[in-house]
Amino acid sequence: MKRLLTSAALTLAIGAGACGDSYSPASPTRTQPEAPAPEAPAPAPTAKLTGTVTVATSLTATGGYQYTAQVQLTESGGVPATITTIHLVRFEWGGYKVLAEFGPGAWGHSSVIAANGTLTSKPLVTSEEMPSEYYLQLDAWVSVSDAAAGSRTISIHADTPPMPQPPPTARFMLAGSVIHTFNSNPLSDAVVEVLNGQDAGRKATTGPDGTYTIAGLRTGELSVRFSKAGYGASDRAIDLKSNRTLVGALTPDN
Secondary structure, X not given: OHHHHHHXXXXXXXXXXXXXXXXXXXXXXXXXXXXXXXXXXXXXXXXXXXXXXXXXXXXXXXXXXXXXXXEEEEEOOOOOEEEEEEEEEEEEOOEEEEEEEEOHHHXXXXXXXXXXXXXXXXXXXXXXXXXXXXXXXXXXXXXXXEOOOEEEEEEEEEEOOOOOOOOOOOEEEEEEEEEEOOOOOEOOOOEEEEOOOOOOOOEEEOOOOOEEEEEEEEOEEEEEEXXXXXXXXXXXXXXXXXXXXXXXXXXXXX
């Protein structure tokens, strides 16, 4: 009887161990979902500026070449902006030459362009008393700032009208220098002579610094000859409508 009880108890113990009612394995660890990254704030809007430049050309009272420019800006980004400076520049070989700089006063009472508004400058006058060419291009570099983008510069191109024909009574100055073709050193005792027109035969001789001046020339198309003993002569054709700077380059004979 004792042996039967022991066997029965063993059977019950094994049966209880095989039953899954009172035992369960450990649940696997679940990966927690990552929190979504915060969205980057939208960039602040910036002023969007476009513009036009109108230009007129004329003579100065002393025979120089004068520009009168007017700049108009339009804002289309819905953001007001402040205009700080305007530079009027022209292109020449080797880069740009700044003719004039105008501050906030160029805009009259206010240099702030309203959101989706327009702003027009006062007439901006600049001149070159001794130009080397009659330039047909003028650019306006406009410096602007707003709260979002800070300071920047926009460039506005303008085609300029030809220099108007001066009155027949006008008198102009031709000045410049004569240089060595190869090293650009100034040449003294070079002769600069007008070959044709009403002032044919007018001439000047360069000084120690290689410069010359011929004043009181009448308007018109001229041929000018540069010459010096020991050098080949060089001719230049110009249309004299204002004072002009003219440089001659001479090459040694040998």
